[in-house]
Amino acid sequence: xxxxxxxxxxxxxxxxxxxxxxxxxxxxxxxxxxxxxxxxxxxxxxxxxxxxxxxxxxxxxxxxxxxxxxxxxxxxxxxxxxxxxxxxxxxxxxxxxxxxxxxxxxxxxxxxxxxxxxxxxxxxxxxxxxxxxxxxxxxxxxxxxxxxxxxxxxxxxxxxxxxxxxxxxxxxxxxxxxxxxxxxxxxxxx
Numbered sequence: 640x641x642x643x644x645x646x647x648x649x650x651x652x653x654x655x656x657x658x659x660x661x662x663x664x665x666x667x668x669x670x671x672x673x674x675x676x677x678x679x680x681x682x683x684x685x686x687x688x689x690x691x692x693x694x695x696x697x698x699x700x701x702x703x704x705x706x707x708x709x710x711x712x713x714x715x716x717x718x719x720x721x722x723x724x725x726x727x728x729x730x731x732x733x734x735x736x737x738x739x740x741x742x743x744x745x746x747x748x749x750x751x752x753x754x755x756x757x758x759x760x761x762x763x764x765x766x767x768x769x770x771x772x773x774x775x776x777x778x779x780x781x782x783x784x785x786x787x788x789x790x791x792x793x794x795x796x797x798x799x800x801x802x803x804x805x806x807x808x809x810x811x812x813x814x815x816x817x818x819x820x821x822x823x824x825x826x827x828x829x
Contacts, residue, residue, distance in 0.1 A: 656681060656692055664693070664795055668814040670806035673697070678713075678795035678808050682826055684783060689773040691715055693793055696766040700738055701800045708796055709804045711738035713759070713769035714746075716816050716823055718790035719778030723821045730779045731790070733817055738767040746817050753777025783828060791826040792816055 661679035676697045683690045693713045700711050708714075712735045719730030726748075727733075733746030736757045743757040755773040762768070775783050794816065797806040807814060811824030 656683070659683060661694075662810065664793055664808045664810045666809045666811065668794075668807050668809045668812070669804060670797070673797050673806050676795075676797060676806075676808075678793075680793045680810065682791070684828055686783060687775060689717060689775060689778070689783075689789075691717070691771045691773070691791075691793065693769050693795065694766065695738070695769070695795045697797060698765055700761065700767070701798050702802070707735045707737060707744050709798050709802050710796065711767070711798060712736065712796040714794040714796065714816070715755075715771045716790070716792035716794075716812065716820070717751075717755075717771075717773050717778065718820065718823070719775075719780045721788040721790050721825050723790065723823060725819050725821060727820065731820055732773070732778075734771060735796075736769040736771065738769070743771065748817055751777050785828050788825050788827045790820055790823040792823040 659681040661681055664678040678695045680693045714735045717732050727750045729750045732749045732751035735744045736759045739759055739761045741758045743755055753774055755771050757771045759767055759769040792812040793810045795808045796804055799805050812822035
């Protein structure tokens with residue numbers, strides 16, 4: 640993960656994203672692998688913020704369901720430490736962004752009080768991008784620095800037109816990431 644300045648990062652065409660390697664999101668934790676679907680994530684940081692970009696290839700996009708997790712959603716799991724625990728601590732957050740929405744939805748066990756901002760852009764005929772911008776101060780981190788490690792994970796939720804979740808791809812965790820941080824992965828600031 641590379642260090643980048645705040646300016647120009649928070650768009651899918653921002654200056655840092657093309658130079659950062661994609662990390663595939665491939666572990667099927669709910670349902671079965673869906674045809675013609677895939678997902679990846681990229682992470683960058685600055686002294687002020689943590690930036691997470693995800694891309695989900697899935698077309699056509701189903702209309703999804705009434706609940707966030709039954710829609711076409713990217714779930715982001717972020718933390719201000721790297722200690723895996725059975726319950727969420729005050730520095731642990733879970734957030735979701737529906738395809739085509741700029742609303743960041745907070746998970747039920749998320750403990751963060753400073754909410755991140757986000758956006759999602761649908762690419763006609765392909766899928767969608769979702770980006771989350773998390774202030775370090777919201778994670779309880781006052782001085783992020785190269786070499787520090789933090790709990791982290793990303794999931795892509797897939798639904799059908801009846802509003803039922805049919806699959807979830809996860810980077811490293813499990814379908815229980817919303818309850819516990821034990822299965823989350825880690826990122827290291829570069």
